[in-house]
Amino acid sequence: xxxxxxxxxxxxxxxxxxxxxxxxxxxxxxxxxxxxxxxxxxxxxxxxxxxxxxxxxxxxxxxxxxxxxxxxxxxxxxxxxxxxxxxxxxxxxxxxxxxxxxxxxxxxxxxxxxxxxxxxxxxxxxxxxxxxxxxxxxxxxxxxxxxxxxxxxxxxxxxxxxxxxxxxxxxxxxxxxxxxxxxxxxxxxxxxxxxxxxxxxxxxxxxxxxxxxxxxxxxxxxxxxxxxxxxxxxxxxxxxxxxxxxxxxxxxxxxxxxxxxxxxxxxxxxxxxxxxxxxxxxxxxxxxxxxxxxxxxxxxxxxxxxxxxxxxxxxxxxxxxxxxxxxxxxxxxxxxxxxxxxxxxxxxxxxxxxxxxxxxxxxxxxxxxxxxxxxxxxxxxxxxxxxxxxxxxxxxxxxxxx
Amino acid sequence: xxxxxxxxxxxxxxxxxxxxxxxxxxxxxxxxxxxxxxxxxxxxxxxxxxxxxxxxxxxxxxxxxxxxxxxxxxxxxxxxxxxxxxxxxxx
Numbered sequence: 001x002x003x004x005x006x007x008x009x010x011x012x013x014x015x016x017x018x019x020x021x022x023x024x025x026x027x028x029x030x031x032x033x034x035x036x037x038x039x040x041x042x043x044x045x046x047x048x049x050x051x052x053x054x055x056x057x058x059x060x061x062x063x064x065x066x067x068x069x070x071x072x073x074x075x076x077x078x079x080x081x082x083x084x085x086x087x088x089x090x091x092x093x094x095x096x097x098x099x100x101x102x103x104x105x106x107x108x109x110x111x112x113x114x115x116x117x118x119x120x121x122x123x124x125x126x127x128x129x130x131x132x133x134x135x136x137x138x139x140x141x142x143x144x145x146x147x148x149x150x151x152x153x154x155x156x157x158x159x160x161x162x163x164x165x166x167x168x169x170x171x172x173x174x175x176x177x178x179x180x181x182x183x184x185x186x187x188x189x190x191x192x193x194x195x196x197x198x199x200x201x202x203x204x205x206x207x208x209x210x211x212x213x214x215x216x217x218x219x220x221x222x223x224x225x226x227x228x229x230x231x232x233x234x235x236x237x238x239x240x241x242x243x244x245x246x247x248x249x250x251x252x253x254x255x256x257x258x259x260x261x262x263x264x265x266x267x268x269x270x271x272x273x274x275x276x277x278x279x280x281x282x283x284x285x286x287x288x289x290x291x292x293x294x295x296x297x298x299x300x301x302x303x304x305x306x307x308x309x310x311x312x313x314x315x316x317x318x319x320x321x322x323x324x325x326x327x328x329x330x331x332x333x334x335x336x337x338x339x340x341x342x343x344x345x346x347x348x349x350x351x352x353x354x355x356x357x358x359x360x361x362x363x364x365x366x367x368x369x370x371x372x373x374x375x376x377x378x379x380x381x382x383x384x385x386x387x388x389x390x391x392x393x394x395x396x397x398x399x400x401x402x
Numbered sequence: 403x404x405x406x407x408x409x410x411x412x413x414x415x416x417x418x419x420x421x422x423x424x425x426x427x428x429x430x431x432x433x434x435x436x437x438x439x440x441x442x443x444x445x446x447x448x449x450x451x452x453x454x455x456x457x458x459x460x461x462x463x464x465x466x467x468x469x470x471x472x473x474x475x476x477x478x479x480x481x482x483x484x485x486x487x488x489x490x491x492x493x
Binding site for chain 1: 409410411420446455456457458459461464465466468469484486487488489490491492493
């Protein structure tokens with residue numbers, strides 16, 4: 001029996017409730033899930049914050065994965081309230097207990113002065129390049145846009161930095177800063193995969209920049225061909241969202257730690273030795289800092305670097321990728337970053353062990369005394385703390401990753 | 403007997419072992435027992451006064467003993483003591 005459009009609408013009104021924007025807002029506040037059923041181009045021109053986007057044309061296919069619990073109350077909206085009402089009827093048929101349609105749709109919502117947001121629109125090229133990210137709800141177009149706007153600093157373009165910077169460049173992190181004063185050596189190539197044989201002898205910053213540009217020309221590379229030291233660290237790290245520490249020396253690690261705590265920038269830390277690695281995230285004041293974990297550096301014979309002790313080439317690659325993973329989580333604000341936890345990786349056993357780390361209230365960099373003394377306020381410190389009283393451990397120049 | 407996990411940098415001092423079993427009712431007993439058996443570890447773990455060097459962390463299972471009862475923390479046979487020295491390699 002053929003039906004007219006008006007008959008379909010009558011049936012839909014009998015199957016699903018319609019609410020005005022004020023009630024819709026109340027429902028969402030009390031836990032209803034907001035679903036935008038408009039097409040992609042309409043979504044891109046503006047949508048209600050927090051809404052899930054499931055275009056009407058894919059709604060039945062995608063709703064079960066997006067909202068598996070059929071008792072979840074749903075508030076659907078389109079531009080004017082017709083498509084969302086028809087969609088609500090479909091969802092009723094699929095067994096969703098409470099699909100509700102926003103009468104007047106997004107247009108009425110907007111005209112009442114209610115909040116809406118316009119996502120950053122990706123170019124066609126970016127949509128293709130990052131399509132696998134766009135499919136993940138935890139990243140999506142908004143998360144990708146966030147990555148494109150983000151800035152990550154690498155201390156060292158060595159074994160840890162190599163794999164991490166390739167993947168973060170591939171992921172579309174907009175700006176990648178690289179601090180390294182060294183040149184590419186043949187002995188680096190067993191693990192430092194960002195460099196190549198024909199670039200032996202080049203500055204590591206230039207070599208890494210070339211690899212990154214070849215992989216993703218949309219990434220801006222900022223090269224710092226200098227040693228990270230007390231007198232330049234604040235200038236170099238300023239404005240970065242996350243720092244990946246892949247240096248070879250304790251001095252550099254302490255210098256970076258103290259400055260990052262002052263500036264309130266999270267540091268994703270990793271270090272390696274032969275078949276093992278350690279990984280953690282130092283998020284200033286949310287967890288411990290490097291000095292809380294290791295108040296003083298060991299004597300050199302107790303902590304030889306990779307150039308002395310050797311390292312299985314894949315180990316820094318693995319740890320670098322774990323650093324990159326943590327950096328993406330911190331940038332996107334998803335998951336549980338490794339804050340207050342230290343991961344120990346043993347490649348021979350293929351085991352991961354986790355230890356709990358605590359912020360030391362007496363820490364000279366981030367402890368209660370350091371935060372309250374207010375002796376020398378660091379320029380540009382976002383955490384509002386004073387400079388820690390930490391002393392440089394040794395007087396010799398600070399190193400980069402070898 | 404508690405299990406003690408030896409980090410790679412110290413394995414040369416314990417005949418290459420990754421794990422060693424040591425008797426003791428506190429972490430301090432275990433650490434001193436370990437040093438007695440493998441004197442090469444002495445300088446690396448303990449200061450002249452017998453206290454733990456500050457550049458070495460010791461964990462009982464996954465907890466830092468600095469936040470338990472330090473070397474006086476009781477241990478049982480089911481526990482693992484983890485020695486964690488700082489590692490600097492960026493490779």
